[in-house]
Amino acid sequence: MELVPHNPTDGVYPASDDYVHAMEVRGASRLLFVAGTMGLDPAGRPGAGLAEQLDLIWSNIRTILASAGMTVANIVRLTSYLRDSSYAEANAAARVEALGGRPVPTTAIVAATLVSDWLVEIEVIAAG
Template structure:
C-alpha cells in the first residue's frame, strides 16, 4: 500500500494540524472503526477531557491491534466534540497518538449519547 499526502498550499486555506487529503494506492484492506469513547472496560468515563482522550486513543489502538494494524495505518479521523472548547486538546491528542503524522480529519460539535461522554472519535485505517 502506498499513501500520498495531498496538501495544497496555494489557492486554498492552510491546514495546520491536519492535511486536506490522503491518497491510498493499492490497499489490501480497510478497517472502519466505530465512534470510540473515552470509556474504561467497566463503561465508566474518564473524568476529564484529557483522561477521555487518553482512553479513546488507547481503545483505538486496541481495536487496530485486533486487526493486526496500528495507528500508523490510520488514514482518516472524525471527532465528535460535546463542546467546541475541546478542539485544541483533541487536535493535540490526535497528533500525539499519531506520532506527529497529520491526516485528513473533521471535528463536529454534537450532543453525545451520555452527558459524561465528552468526545467520540471514529477512524478509518488502511493496510
Template sequence: MEILTRNPRDGVYAATGDYVHAIEVRGAERMLFVSGTMGLDAAGNPGRTLEEQLGLIWSNIRAILAAADMTVDNIIRLTSYLRKPEYAQANAEARMKALGGRPVPTTALVAQTLLDDWLVEIEVIAAG
C-alpha cells in the first residue's frame, strides 16, 4: 500500500502542521471504518478528565485497529466530535502524539454528545 499526501498550495488555504488536505491511498486491499469511539474504560465508565478520556479513546482505537491487524499507521482519515470548542487544542495534541506526528485529513466538530460526561468522540478510517 502506498500513501501519498496531497497538500496543494495554490487555489486553497494552507493546511497547518497537524493535518493535511488529502491523502491518496494506492494499492490498499482493505478498508476499516471505525465508529465513533469514546473515552470509556473496559467497564464502560468515562474518564474523569478530558486528558483521561483522550488517553482512553486512543487506547480503544489501537485495540480496535489491532483486532483488524492494523495500527495507527493505517489511519487515513479522522473526525473528532468535541463537546466544547476549548477541547480542540488538547484533542489536536493527543491526535498528533497518537499518530507519531503524522498529519492526516481531519475534521473537528463541536457537538452535543449523548451523555454529558462524554467529552470527545473520534471516528477513523484505516486502510491496509
C-alpha cells in the first residue's frame, strides 16, 4: 500500500504541519471504518478528565486496529468530535503523538456527545 499526500498550494488555504488536505491510498486491499471511539475504560467508565480520556481513546483505537491486524500507521482519515472547542489543542497534540507526527486528513467538530461525561469521540478510517 502506498499513501500519497496531496497539498495543493494554489487556490486553497495552506495545510498545517499536522494536517494534509487529502490522502490518496494506492494498492490497499482492505478498508477498516472505526466507529466513534470514546475515552472509556474496559468497564465502560469515562476517564476522569480530558487528558485521561484522550489516552483511553488512543488505547482503544490501537486495540480495535490490532483486532484487524492494523496499527495507527494504517490510519488514512480521522474525525474528532469535541464537546468543547477548548479541547482542540489537547486533541491535536494527542493525535500528533499517537500518529508519530504523521499528518493525515482530519476534521474536528464541536458537538454535544450522547453522554455529557464523554469529552471527545474519534472515528478513523484505516487502509491496509
